[in-house]
Amino acid sequence: MKKDMTPKGPTAAGGVSRRSVLKAGAAAVGAAAGSGVIGAPMIWAQNIKDITLNHTGMSYSTLIDIARKATEDLGFKVEMAVTDHAGMVNRMVNDPTSIDIADTEIWQTKVYVPQGVTQAVHTKRIKLWDKITPLYTQGVFAGKEVSRQGDSPYEIMYRASKDATSFHDGPTEWATFLPGVFNADTLGIRPDLLGRKVDSWADLFSADFKGRAAIQNIPTIGIMDAIMAMEASGELTYRDKGNPTREELEKTVAKLIALKRAGHWRALWNTFDESVNLMASGEVVIQSMWSPAVTAVRTQGINCVYQPLKEGYRGWGNGLALMSHLDGLKLDAAYEYLNWYLSGWVGGFIAKQGYYISVPETARQYLTDNEWGFFYEGKPATADITSPTGEKTNSAGDVRDGGSFEERFSKVAVWNNLMDEAPFLFAKWNEFNAA
């Protein structure tokens, strides 16, 4: 694995890394070299190096490479722990002190904020707060209001005070979490095996792909893919796709079961790796997929496309929440880490697995012009594009599926969510599993 990122960031300028500077005890030089992007106060550099921050989240965003780089840059230790969607909430609520920084999805805030296990992020302490995409902070994107179907980021963005256990309508100085990585999801396809063009969510249910389709077996997200397909194929029109009624859920799951009995589904996948294997082995030609999985299939030299669909995308987003028990020096360190998180390296790293970061302009410093053009601007690649681990995913001339950041995100139709009828959904989904 290649770890060297494009040395454009000020941290790497002239080979002066934060850590070597700290080691030399030349704090002043460090402040000068680091202030541009990292901007950490260096006064208590001696105490803070004993601190260890635990960052816990889901596999797609909680990447060990980020912890390594943070530890190197910040002078204190950042550890990563990975769990799954259900386990994450479980751990935050039942064992809150085992986590310092919780990397959660938007909809998960609806579970843990009322439990009072996190403290709000003071926006004044986030240097780049004003640079964060208005998608999160104002609910608008590219001048237009963002879809509110499902749990859109703006709805949960603010709280009235540091310890408030409910959301606040409209901006305050207290953010629920620090906006992190996000993306617009769609279906993954194998164009070489499909035999025809795919441009609608309805194709997930199409009889043309009987026995060659798959859907994710994660109830909260799988149901969204099913709802998009239901509406696209004209089976059902939903009052609010992000918050379906019991009757709507019943009809949707009944359709999934009917398709299962008819042999439509080749498989239901539970984990990221399973989706990669299904696609790479050709068992499945169209399925629910996450962006890094598409990247992973492509690194094997197989043409897998993250196909834009005319009904729009299923959006999702993550943020870093501060657990309530953080205070004093440890809280200072946590804010240091949050500021570092937005400073560019993370954005550059995760861009290569197809994700966006809440402050794109700092990420740009860690991407080549070719990579920036390809991932954010929708321009044809001028040279090979590689994955975060350095394997080739695209050749010169390729254009990113769905185009630019702006083009993709202005077409988000619905957000990942925790619907009011979630317990009913889980019961119904079990029926689908057992059918």
Add this chain to the structure above:
Amino acid sequence: MTLRRILPYLQVAPLTLVLALFVVLPLGLVVAVSFWRFQFLVGPVPDFTLQNYVDLLSSETTWRLYLSTVKFTLIVLAITAVLGFWISYFLVFHVRNLLTAIALFLICTVPFWTSNIIRMISWRPVLGKEGLINQALMKLGLIDQPLAWLLFSDFAVVVAYVHLFTLFMIVPIFNAMARIDKSLLEAAVDAGASRLDVVWNVVLPLSRTGIALGAVFVVTLVMGDFFVVIVMSGGLSGSATSGIYNDVQIQNYPRAAANAVILLAIVLMMATAIFRVVDVRRELVR
């Protein structure tokens, strides 16, 4: 005098302690939690309610999952018993040299040197649409469409179970057969029994302890599995345990615990039934 009375208790104390700590206590907790209440977004709440059991037993999903698990158990039991019996028979009565028999027996265990997961996953490239079998059949011109039912099907689940669990049948049956006095077989032949008569009337009855023990292994392993079913059926089939897993996913520990208690009761009933047929204890001291 007193020492003589206390001594037996002291002798069983270590095992009793271990069993109490690692079997009775956790099991007691599971039973206790099974009567708790589940509150969505919060998790388990201490309470005393039978709701979890009522929910489970009145749900068609539960019955469907248990039926599917029992079906797999019976199919796998039948196949592994036949395989286990004949492989052991071959090793004990056909291979004359004891060393060769032991060597062959050890070869049976070779696949177990790798992990369960690898042994299971390795069926995928064999059974898949673009896998070994389909490619071979298509090259031979026997089929022109790959056989989809080879993988992600009940067939694939059974293949993986049989592969994983046959050894658990072979070992006890081999052990039981090795204790059969060879002169019994000679006597039967002298008395005019055919080869098949010998197997049916002498070897089979004398190996039943092994078959019973093997059956208990296979039943508990298949009834308790959820991973093989999910991986080999591509998530299309479920098992009793996968119902428990789904509940754990949403922190519904009370219902998961209730389901575990039900599963335990069913497995115990099956084991009791097996031991009713064969008195393993008496046979073992024979």
